[in-house]
Amino acid sequence: MILLVAAALVGVWGSERTVDPAPRGDLTIRRDGWTASLAGFIVPVQVQGNAIDFQLPAGQGWFRGALRGGRIEGHFVQPRAPAADTAYATPVVLEPLGARAWRGRVEPLEQTFAMYLVVEEGSGGVLPAVLHNPELNLTRRRPLTVEVEGDRVRLLDRGKDFLHGQIEGDRLILGPDPVDGGSVVLSRRTRDSAVGLYARTPEAPVVLRPPLAGNDGWRTTAPDAAGLDGGRLSAMVERISQPSSPPVHGVLIARHGKLAFEEYFHGYTADRLHDLRSAGKTFGTTLVGIAGIDVRAPLASFFPEVALGPDKAAITVEHALTMSTGLACDDDDPESPGEENRMQGTADWYRHILELPVLHPAGTFAAYCSGTVNLLGGVIRHATGAWLVDLFADRIARPLQFGRYAVNLGHNGDMYFAGGLRLRPRDFLKLGQTFLAGGVWNGRRVVPEAWVRAATQPHARLNNGSTDGYNWWIQEIGGARTYNAGGNGGQFVYVVPDRDLVVAFTGGGYGQFGLMHGFAEQLLAQFVLPAASP
Numbered sequence: 001m002i003l004l005v006a007a008a009l010v011g012v013w014g015s016e017r018t019v020d021p022a023p024r025g026d027l028t029i030r031r032d033g034w035t036a037s038l039a040g041f042i043v044p045v046q047v048q049g050n051a052i053d054f055q056l057p058a059g060q061g062w063f064r065g066a067l068r069g070g071r072i073e074g075h076f077v078q079p080r081a082p083a084a085d086t087a088y089a090t091p092v093v094l095e096p097l098g099a100r101a102w103r104g105r106v107e108p109l110e111q112t113f114a115m116y117l118v119v120e121e122g123s124g125g126v127l128p129a130v131l132h133n134p135e136l137n138l139t140r141r142r143p144l145t146v147e148v149e150g151d152r153v154r155l156l157d158r159g160k161d162f163l164h165g166q167i168e169g170d171r172l173i174l175g176p177d178p179v180d181g182g183s184v185v186l187s188r189r190t191r192d193s194a195v196g197l198y199a200r201t202p203e204a205p206v207v208l209r210p211p212l213a214g215n216d217g218w219r220t221t222a223p224d225a226a227g228l229d230g231g232r233l234s235a236m237v238e239r240i241s242q243p244s245s246p247p248v249h250g251v252l253i254a255r256h257g258k259l260a261f262e263e264y265f266h267g268y269t270a271d272r273l274h275d276l277r278s279a280g281k282t283f284g285t286t287l288v289g290i291a292g293i294d295v296r297a298p299l300a301s302f303f304p305e306v307a308l309g310p311d312k313a314a315i316t317v318e319h320a321l322t323m324s325t326g327l328a329c330d331d332d333d334p335e336s337p338g339e340e341n342r343m344q345g346t347a348d349w350y351r352h353i354l355e356l357p358v359l360h361p362a363g364t365f366a367a368y369c370s371g372t373v374n375l376l377g378g379v380i381r382h383a384t385g386a387w388l389v390d391l392f393a394d395r396i397a398r399p400l401q402f403g404r405y406a407v408n409l410g411h412n413g414d415m416y417f418a419g420g421l422r423l424r425p426r427d428f429l430k431l432g433q434t435f436l437a438g439g440v441w442n443g444r445r446v447v448p449e450a451w452v453r454a455a456t457q458p459h460a461r462l463n464n465g466s467t468d469g470y471n472w473w474i475q476e477i478g479g480a481r482t483y484n485a486g487g488n489g490g491q492f493v494y495v496v497p498d499r500d501l502v503v504a505f506t507g508g509g510y511g512q513f514g515l516m517h518g519f520a521e522q523l524l525a526q527f528v529l530p531a532a533s534p
Helices: 002-009 230-241 277-290 317-321 340-344 349-354 370-384 388-397 425-436 449-455 513-531
Strands: 011-019 025-030 035-038 041-044 046-048 051-055 062-068 071-078 088-096 101-106 111-119 126-132 143-149 152-157 160-168 171-175 184-189 248-255 258-264 405-408 473-477 480-487 491-496 501-507
Touching: 002 126, 002 143, 025 088, 041 051, 062 088, 071 101, 071 388, 088 388, 111 184, 152 171, 230 248, 230 258, 230 513, 248 425, 248 513, 258 425, 277 317, 277 370, 277 388, 277 425, 277 449, 277 480, 277 491, 317 370, 340 349, 340 370, 349 370, 370 388, 388 405, 425 480, 425 491, 425 501, 473 513, 480 513, 491 513, 501 513
Parallel strands: none
Antiparallel strands: 011 111, 011 184, 025 035, 025 101, 035 041, 046 051, 051 062, 062 071, 071 088, 088 101, 088 405, 111 126, 126 143, 143 152, 152 160, 160 171, 171 184, 248 258, 248 501, 473 480, 480 491, 491 501
């Protein structure tokens, strides 16, 4: 019995689910009586001047917006999602319906969660297997052991229980579900029905096609028209598509200001929002420049509610920008008092970081610290009085013609500056293109030119060996000077000024930053830069 069931388990099993707890659909706001209707709810609307707000019952979401030019523009904040335990704000625009009402579409972040179990032949009811998860990179693709006894199944990760369950006919039921603690139901899959497992589905020869034009502000062109060698780019796609390659979700290339290459893998698409992780930090530091903050200003002056001693008087905004505050914060050290996970376990993230001990004089030592970058959100909020989500929309998202996006929020209901922003890959690429163009997107100045110059020059050498501008990481790759915004999992946008080139990668190698960073550099050095000859 054991051997028969074990043999029946060999092959590919898969499950794809969308975790979507938030109300969605048409939102209608009526002026008569000031009410909002969404997904069956009808709730009162608070109006103060041009500001318009409402809350759904039982914490199921809230809206914050304002009347602008006859429209209502704002954001819907959805509840914390099980897959990420994070609240997100997504943009909503309501158009007028006559003189007394407005209507728009609420589309909260949808979080897809896929699981693929590949089971190989074994003996004695013990089978080798690998679990793949494109979104969270569960088990980092480490080999697992599957033990089968009757219809009962146990998955072991290095000898320890990871998942368990049973076979029921043509279904494999496993738990606990990493998302909600319940069960995951997997069914048998073929090569062409496990879209997220393989880089390309179905398997087919590489054919390069020009990116399609859209309404997102990008001018598009064919690779050869942009001076890109299509043969080398095809070879890159082949390399990414190898089963042994790290999980790249997308590659986009802009040359001479035009989008010339766009390919997606592992089931990802152009309109699917991607978690940028710490690459989102660079959008936060860019807002510092857009807001006109004096980087020489004492950091403490923006947090009058926190009493800081004279030992911190020398810490400036620029030290927070370059992670050189000298505070006891190092994300590469899990025992560091300011390490990101420790910070997020506290009630007040700004206060927690500001009250850390001083280990080094400001500007003399730099270590990777998400907490000090997040402080920059507090700096801007104090200086401008704005909700950071609105400021991001007004000064970055709208000028750069973003489509849908999702801003992740911190403990205080405001934008978390240390990463986690979710964008369409084309919009991520715009950050690099705007800096390459000196702060201009499609003829409109978005970022001050002086900030672009300052942000992309070396300011600090971190203890991990990285050279930092203002959260632009400066490297030489393949003989070319580059600067990039980077994030966990393989989220990178590289700017190569000498080649008039911008390259964006998205990926799913979470928890494997070194692997994904090295692979991105390899793809640049071996394929992209040779394809974009000077």
